Every structure is written in C-alpha cells, then in structure tokens.
Amino acid sequence: MDQVFLQNLNVKTYIGVFAWEQRIQQELILDIKIDWPNHLSAKNDDLTLALDYSQVADLVLIFCENNQFELIETLAESLCELLRAQFSFSAIELKITKPGAIPEAEVGISISRKYA
Numbered sequence: 674m675d676q677v678f679l680q681n682l683n684v685k686t687y688i689g690v691f692a693w694e695q696r697i698q699q700e701l702i703l704d705i706k707i708d709w710p711n712h713l714s715a716k717n718d719d720l721t722l723a724l725d726y727s728q729v730a731d732l733v734l735i736f737c738e739n740n741q742f743e744l745i746e747t748l749a750e751s752l753c754e755l756l757r758a759q760f761s762f763s764a765i766e767l768k769i770t771k772p773g774a775i776p777e778a779e780v781g782i783s784i785s786r787k788y789a
Contacts, residue, residue, distance in 0.1 A: 674763065675711035677724045680704050684734055687741040688748060688771070695741060701748075701769055702781075703733065707756070708764040724760060732759060745769045745782055753786050763788055 682705065685698040707724060714723035736755055742748045749767050756765060770781035 674708040676706045677709045677711070677726055677729075678704070678706045679726055679730055679733075682730055682733060684737040686737040686748070688743070688745060690743045695743075698738075699771070701737070701745070701771055703752075703770075704766075704768040705729065705733070705756075706766040707760070707762045709762055724762070729756065729760070732756065745771055746784075749782055749784050753784065757786075757788060 682703040684701050684703060686701060687695055687697070688699055688701065689695060707729070709724040711723065714720065732755065733752060736752065737748070740748075740751070742751070749769055753765050753767055756762075764785070764787045766783070766785045768781060768783040770779055772779070774780045
C-alpha cells in the first residue's frame with residue numbers, strides 16, 4: 674500500500690498530568706503515515722483522488738490547539754479517530770514526541786491502527 678506522510682509537524686496543545694502543564698501550551702512533534710491508494714490519483718493526474726496533506730495538517734493543528742489532554746496516548750487515539758472519520762483510510766501510523774519531557778532523552782509514543 675502507498676502512504677502519505679507528514680513528518681515533524683509541530684503542534685501546540687495543553688498536555689500533561691501536572692497542573693502547571695495544563696496552564697501552558699506545549700509543543701509536540703508529530704509524524705503521521707496514512708495508507709492511501711496514490712496510484713489512483715497518479716494514473717489520472719487527478720488531485721481530487723489524492724489525500725490532501727495540507728487538509729490533514731490543518732485538521733491536526735486545529736484539533737490540538739483546541740483540546741486538552743493529560744496523556745499523549747489519549748491524544749494519539751483521538752487524532753487517529755478524527756483523521757479516520759474525515760479521510761476514510763485503511764491504516765495509520767502516528768508518532769508523538771514530547772520535547773523536554775525529560776532532559777536526558779527524546780520521549781514519546783508510536784501507535785499503528787488498521788481498519789476494515
């Protein structure tokens with residue numbers, strides 16, 4: 674299967690379990706891979722059959738800016754559900770990195786979801 678990807682998408686959101694984290698917007702970095710049949714748009718050179726990655730980015734940015742979560746795991750599941758509802762793809766991989774969560778390392782989560 675072909676994939677469309679967005680890498681190093683910087684978003685701002687309210688995230689964290691501590692009270693101070695919920696008062697400030699924090700930066701997260703997202704890598705998104707979506708299974709998409711690119712051959713259909715390529716064969717016909719038809720943009721309407723392609724996955725518009727700018728729409729994906731806009732939806733993610735707006736969602737993150739307007740929602741609040743304690744866990745990046747919850748944010749990840751919510752984003753997968755939101756994107757699936759909007760774009761109806763068969764699979765997604767999502768990686769969320771939380772810069773500065775601990776000074777010694779880069780930390781985050783990665784999830785993969787397949788849909789029937």
